[in-house]
Amino acid sequence: MSNKPLIAVWGNPGSGKTLTTIKLAKALAAKKQNVLILCCDALCPSTSTILPQAAKQQRSLGELLSLPSLTQEELLRYALPLDDSPHIALIGYKKGDTAYMYASYNRERAVDLLTLARHLADVILVDCSSYLSADPLSTIALELADTVFRLHSCELKSLMFYASYLPLLTDLRFRRSLNVSVLSNVKVGQNEKEYSQVFGGIEVTLPYVTELEQQTADARLLDDLSGKDAKTYLSGVEHLIQLALPEEHQQVAKSKDKSSKTSTSNTTTLNLLNWLKSFLPKRRGDGQ
Numbered sequence: 001m002s003n004k005p006l007i008a009v010w011g012n013p014g015s016g017k018t019l020t021t022i023k024l025a026k027a028l029a030a031k032k033q034n035v036l037i038l039c040c041d042a043l044c045p046s047t048s049t050i051l052p053q054a055a056k057q058q059r060s061l062g063e064l065l066s067l068p069s070l071t072q073e074e075l076l077r078y079a080l081p082l083d084d085s086p087h088i089a090l091i092g093y094k095k096g097d098t099a100y101m102y103a104s105y106n107r108e109r110a111v112d113l114l115t116l117a118r119h120l121a122d123v124i125l126v127d128c129s130s131y132l133s134a135d136p137l138s139t140i141a142l143e144l145a146d147t148v149f150r151l152h153s154c155e156l157k158s159l160m161f162y163a164s165y166l167p168l169l170t171d172l173r174f175r176r177s178l179n180v181s182v183l184s185n186v187k188v189g190q191n192e193k194e195y196s197q198v199f200g201g202i203e204v205t206l207p208y209v210t211e212l213e214q215q216t217a218d219a220r221l222l223d224d225l226s227g228k229d230a231k232t233y234l235s236g237v238e239h240l241i242q243l244a245l246p247e248e249h250q251q252v253a254k255s256k257d258k259s260s261k262t263s264t265s266n267t268t269t270l271n272l273l274n275w276l277k278s279f280l281p282k283r284r285g286d287g288q
C-alpha cells in the first residue's frame with residue numbers, strides 16, 4: 001500500500017481548524033474515503049467535543065506518542081471509530097489531558113506516527129495546534145503534509161499570529177508552496193477583500209454559518225448541514241478537496257463499489273469501522 005495523502009489544517013487560534021477538519025472528513029467519507037483524523041490540540045482536548053460519547057475513553061494521542069514503540073496495531077488500538085460515520089476514525093487528546101501528563105517525544109516519533117498513519121487510511125487529516133512551539137507533531141505534520149490548509153480569519157489577531165509564526169516556517173523543508181490559503185469563518189460585513197490582500201491572496205473562502213456555530217456548541221460537528229446557508233460553505237469544502245487531492249481520490253465512490261465486488265483483500269476497500277473493530281476491546285471506552 002502506498003503512502004496516502006496527508007493534509008494538515010493549521011491557522012491562528014479559533015480560526016476554525018477543528019471544524020474545518022471535521023467537515024473535510026465528512027465530505028471525504030461521503031466519497032467512501034477512509035479518513036483518519038489526528039487532533040493535536042492538547043491545550044483544549046477536542047475528542048469529547050467532537051465525539052461526546054467518547055468522554056470516558058481512556059485512549060489519548062499523548063499516550064500513543066509516548067509508548068516505547070509504535071506499530072500499526074497500536075495506532076489502530078488508539079483510533080476511535082465513529083459509529084455514525086463508518087469511514088472516519090479519530091485519535092486525539094482525551095478529556096482532562098494536559099501535554100505535561102505524557103513523556104515528551106522527539107521528531108522521529110512524530111515522523112513514525114504520521115508515516116504509519118499514511119499506510120492505514122486513504123486520507124490523513126491533521127487538526128494542528130496553533131502553538132507550534134508546544135506541539136512537535138503539528139510542526140512535523142506541516143513539514144510532511146502534501147497539502148497545508150492555512151486558515152486565516154478577518155481579525156487583527158490573525159494578522160498578528162501569522163506575523164509571528166510564518167517566519168518560523170521559512171525553511172525549505174516546510175514547502176510553503178504547498179499551502180492553500182483559506183479565509184475562514186467570514187461574517188457579513190467583514191472586510192474580506194482587504195484581509196485577502198494583506199494575507200497575500202486567498203484561494204478559498206469559508207463563510208460564517210450560524211448552524212455551524214450551533215453544531216460546535218452542541219458537540220454535533222459530525223452532523224450533516226441542512227440549512228440553505230450551508231451551501232456556499234459546503235462548496236468551499238469541496239473546493240479544498242479538489243485542490244488537495246488527485247482526481248482518483250475524488251472518484252473512488254464508483255471505483256470502490258466496483259473493486260469491493262471483486263476483492264476484499266485490500267484493507268482500504270473495507271470500511272474503516274469494521275476494520276478498527278477487529279483491534280478494539282469488546283466494550284468501547286474501556287481503554288484496554
Ligand SMILES: Nc1ncnc2c1ncn2[C@@H]1O[C@H](COP(=O)(O)OP(=O)(O)OP(=O)(O)O)[C@@H](O)[C@H]1O
Pocket residue numbers: 011012013014015016017018019020041044130184185186206207208209210212213214216217233
Ligand atoms: N464557518 C463557520 N461558521 C460558523 N462558525 C464557525 C465557522 N468556522 C469556525 N466557527 C466557529 O469558530 C469557533 C472556533 O472554531 P474551531 O474550534 O474549529 O477553531 P480552532 O481553530 O480549531 O480553534 P482552536 O485554536 O481553539 O483549536 C467555534 O465556535 C466554531 O463554531
Ligand SMILES: [Mg+2]
Pocket residue numbers: 017018019041046
Ligand atoms: Mg481546534
